[in-house]
Amino acid sequence: MTAHISAKKGEIAKTVIMPGDPLRAKFIAEKYLEDFKLVSSVRNNYIYTGTYKGKEISVMSSGMGMPSMGIYSYELFNFYDVENIIRIGTSGSNKKEVKISDIVLAESSYSLSTIANLFDDFYEKEIKSSEKLNNIIEDCSKQLNIELKKGRIITTDVFDVYVDSKKYFNHYPKDLDTLASEMEAYILFFLAKKFKKNASCLLTVVDSKYEKKELSSEDREKNLINMIELALFSTTKL
Secondary structure (H helix, E strand, C coil): CCCCCCCCCCCCCCEEEECCCHHHHHHHHHHHCEEEEEEECHHHCCEEEEEECCEEEEEECCCCCHHHHHHHHHHHHHHCCCCEEEEEEEEEECCCCCCCCCEEEEEEEECCCCHHHHHHCCCCCEEECCHHHHHHHHHHHHHCCCCCEEEEEEECCCCHHHCCHHHHHHCCCCCCCCCEEECCHHHHHHHHHHCCCEEEEEEEEEEECCCCCCCCHHHHHHHHHHHHHHHHHHHCCC
16 A cells, blocks of 8 residues: 555556556446456545456556656555556647557657666667557557557657747757657656566547548547557556
């Protein structure tokens, strides 16, 4: 038990799927898990543990932003002996080729945040995700016939939809090639590296400055379902 998680040790599985939204964690547990149990609800941040195709997994929300992800992933890795975390979330596109509805597999995250400096005097702006997890996810995507865009992403401290995109990108190196922007993966990858664990990130693109297209709630749900089912299927290979 920690200040933020009330589960007992052993009640959280070695592999955790982490959406940002607590209600999405609830949805995943109720739709996909068998014999699931709510093991923590501190601050209404639900953690469910059950089985998927015979494999024990937990589903937990990360909340929004790196401070929230940092707290929860730190505690999962350090106090609950979690070995693998797969973040599933939404993102904005940073390239014309990355379309709304695409699913991105983050090979690394680039960030201007100082959050890792405060943890460990860590000053690298880019951190790779787990090659082991990524290879499993990629193999599973081929089996499910789900196309992935793979590459570097940006993890930012601001919701990029609310800022001037030109000013936003002026803060980054001109030659920095990134597929998408989101708000949690960098600290997750950093803590996985710190504790010698595995972390990966799947993102569904839901907005783009290159497209005027808007997703209906039904379309958005369908695209998120593909990402969710890919993450779940990947856990069965661990």
